[in-house]
Amino acid sequence: MKIVDAKVVVCSPGRNFATLKVITDEGAHGLGDATLNGRELAVASYLTDHVIPLLLGRDPSRIEDLWHELHKGAYWRGGPVTMSAIGAVDLALWDLKGKALDTPVHNLLGGAARRGVTVYGHANGTDVDAALDAARGYLDLGYEAVRLQCGVPGLDRTYGVGRGDLYYEPAQEGMPLQETWSTDAYLRMVPELFAAARDQLGWEVRLLHDVHHRLTPIEAARLGKSLEDYGLTWLEDAVPAELQEGFRLVRQHTTTPLAVGEVFNRITDCHTLITEQLIDYIRVTPAHIGGLTPLLRVAHLAELYHVRTGCHGPTDLSPVNLAASAHFGLAVHNFGLQEYMRHTPETDAVFPHAYTFADGMLHPGDAPGLGVDLDEDAAAAHPYRPAYLPVNRKLDGTVHSW
Numbered sequence: 001m002k003i004v005d006a007k008v009v010v011c012s013p014g015r016n017f018a019t020l021k022v023i024t025d026e027g028a029h030g031l032g033d034a035t036l037n038g039r040e041l042a043v044a045s046y047l048t049d050h051v052i053p054l055l056l057g058r059d060p061s062r063i064e065d066l067w068h069e070l071h072k073g074a075y076w077r078g079g080p081v082t083m084s085a086i087g088a089v090d091l092a093l094w095d096l097k098g099k100a101l102d103t104p105v106h107n108l109l110g111g112a113a114r115r116g117v118t119v120y121g122h123a124n125g126t127d128v129d130a131a132l133d134a135a136r137g138y139l140d141l142g143y144e145a146v147r148l149q150c151g152v153p154g155l156d157r158t159y160g161v162g163r164g165d166l167y168y169e170p171a172q173e174g175m176p177l178q179e180t181w182s183t184d185a186y187l188r189m190v191p192e193l194f195a196a197a198r199d200q201l202g203w204e205v206r207l208l209h210d211v212h213h214r215l216t217p218i219e220a221a222r223l224g225k226s227l228e229d230y231g232l233t234w235l236e237d238a239v240p241a242e243l244q245e246g247f248r249l250v251r252q253h254t255t256t257p258l259a260v261g262e263v264f265n266r267i268t269d270c271h272t273l274i275t276e277q278l279i280d281y282i283r284v285t286p287a288h289i290g291g292l293t294p295l296l297r298v299a300h301l302a303e304l305y306h307v308r309t310g311c312h313g314p315t316d317l318s319p320v321n322l323a324a325s326a327h328f329g330l331a332v333h334n335f336g337l338q339e340y341m342r343h344t345p346e347t348d349a350v351f352p353h354a355y356t357f358a359d360g361m362l363h364p365g366d367a368p369g370l371g372v373d374l375d376e377d378a379a380a381a382h383p384y385r386p387a388y389l390p391v392n393r394k395l396d397g398t399v400h401s402w
Ligand code: EZ4
Pocket: 037, 170, 210, 212, 262, 312, 313, 314, 316, 339, 389
């Protein structure tokens, strides 16, 4: 089998997605997700201008070898653009291998290790009552776990608070929006949210919260301590993790479980976090860590250190990435929990897929490969539209992490 053609399709069925399609001489095709929110065209160019020419004529069954060639062969290793491009190739090759062997990718990864992939939904609202109403909506849909986010009194908008429906989308068309931030107001709000949640929702539901990289280690330690009585499943991205040692300070002070990793793109971004047991869940995701090949390596390292997986699963990655996460989550022993934000009907129409949701779980289905297709005619009806994540500033105007 040989790769005879490949292309990148960029489309915007409600939001932008970049998809790599690799075609073989036997007429099969594999799909990879190349989406990097707000930098879609950079990954598309990396693939079209620099990677696709290298793939033509190559044997797509040699996934491990091609991965290392793309990673080491460029000399310039790592970074979100490079690793998203390599990740798209890797996913397309796993998809092709499954199709060539007429078996779902989870079978190639060791086979099903559980009934399904337990997921959490995003419940949010402008205030505590609205967030808890949204959480009840998820429980009615069968979810066992929900992430709770709510507005911060005194701030116009904050991360994680959408438009009150199932479809949260932080990227906005045009130039980036400016949002504002107050750590003090935020730290007052979160414990009130979770006290009310346990009071009104009870203790059966698993609860999570995403700090979105906005605290320092000592602030995160204080937040973690203040949430201990509410039994969170995890506190996410408590601090930016470029400094992995920063998590030592958080860990020393709180038993609230910690999760991080959605912006990581290499195993070296998390090896200290894992080997020092500074976290409980590693949230790297197939498309951004460089594909299923390195994701498996991270998971196997994590298993030794009692760290479970919790792949990032936002709607700003396509159904191709979600399917890859579902196959991985079904098969890997130390799977923890999967983020699941529902894609819009327009997105689902462009990416018909075999995975299904029922009773709080995703199942990848048993279609060969990843089980996702790309309807190119439907995609062509939704051309790329520039859109960016917001920029965040403290009340005095200083730029802060968004
Ligand atoms: O803000 O994927 O846990 N989920 C998240 C996401 C991220 C977006 C950024 O593109 O933090 O909502």
